Amino acid sequence: MKRIIQENANSLSFAVAGLAFLVAAGTAAAQANCEPVSTFKTIEPGVLKIAAPDMPPFFTYKDGVMGGFEGLFFNRFAKDNCLKPEVTVLPLGGIVESVRNGLADVGGAGLNPTPERGKVVGLTHPIYYSPAVFVGKNPSGDLDSYDGKTLGTVTGFNFNKELETWGKANLKVYDSADAAFADVKSGRLPVMLLGGLNAYYRISLTPDSGLSAVEAKPHPIVQSFNTKGRTNVVHTKDNPELTQALNTAIATMRKDGTLAKILEETKLPADVLIPASEAGEN
Structure with a gap:
């Protein structure tokens, strides 16, 4: 009985291997016959x-x-x-x-x-569109209301340099939105700035957190707030x-x-x- 089972297993292995070869060959052929919509250079061809x-x-x-x-x-x-x-x-x-x-x-x-x-x-x-929003518990959309307070943001946002120029808040820059949002959620950070779509998405995942988001109001120094992102x-x-x-x-x-x-x-x-x-x- 063991021999029959082993022979069947071997047959199955060969069949699977053959099928995998055919799939791979078919994929390669499809790629070779692919006609690109546009022609342009990439760092590595293909x-x-x-x-x-x-x-x-x-x-x-x-x-x-x-x-x-x-x-x-x-x-x-x-x-x-x-x-x-x-x-x-x-x-x-x-x-x-x-x-x-x-x-x-x-x-x-x-x-x-x-x-x-x-x-x-x-x-x-x-x-x-993805406008800048303040995230916290009952946050204000007015940047000047954060004068002298700690304000979180994430590296990579184009408004960060403008916030530094404004310079009235203790700006805390995080490497990731995950880390900043976690601190706001736990209360370690009172408020943060984030792209609106990302903020609303994160808040929707924690409906009992008490957090909300409000769009940043126009500001004379932080020009990024004056147009919708x-x-x-x-x-x-x-x-x-x-x-x-x-x-x-x-x-x-x-x-x-x-x-x-x-x-x-x-x-x-x-x-x-x-x-x-x-x-x-x-």
Whole structure:
């Protein structure tokens, strides 16, 4: 009986191995026959190097699978252009430098297309709104109300330098939104600044925390508060073909409803999607 079982097991092993070979061969053939939507250079031929923070609902990476808004966008973009995604998870503050130094082709997530960033990395058309908000227990949206108090923020936000210029609060800069949010939730930090979509998402996961978020009011020094934050995809500079490819992908996915579906899948409100006319696509 053992011999029969072993023979059957061996037969099954050969069958599985043969199937795996056929799947691999089929995948390779499909990749070889793939016709990219756009043509552009990447750091490594055939690979799209992605740098992003683990920051839901914008980007997640687990067991080799990308999730979140930008994660799903990058997955579609890589597939449409016959590229293998290769992900490096970094703190938000390290994303721009990673792209700037040629370690990643593209970066996310939730990054605003500021003139300062445009000097060192490529910028795309904006995709969705994510205004700055104060998070705490009954927070104020007026920055001046935090004069002389401790105010938390996260490295990588474009308003950090402006907050330093304002200089009236004890600014505590965290390496990650997770750490800052944990301190606000526990009461170790009275209030923090965060991108609105990220803040509302985190608060929704802890409905009994007593935390709320309020949009930052316009301010004469912190100019970032005067316009609603917009996000884009940062990418390697002086690579106009990549810029055009990303803009084409954003416009296509906006038009065919893919971006709206991604918002729904990542539980983000549909009204944060920037209209094509406002995004500069018309």
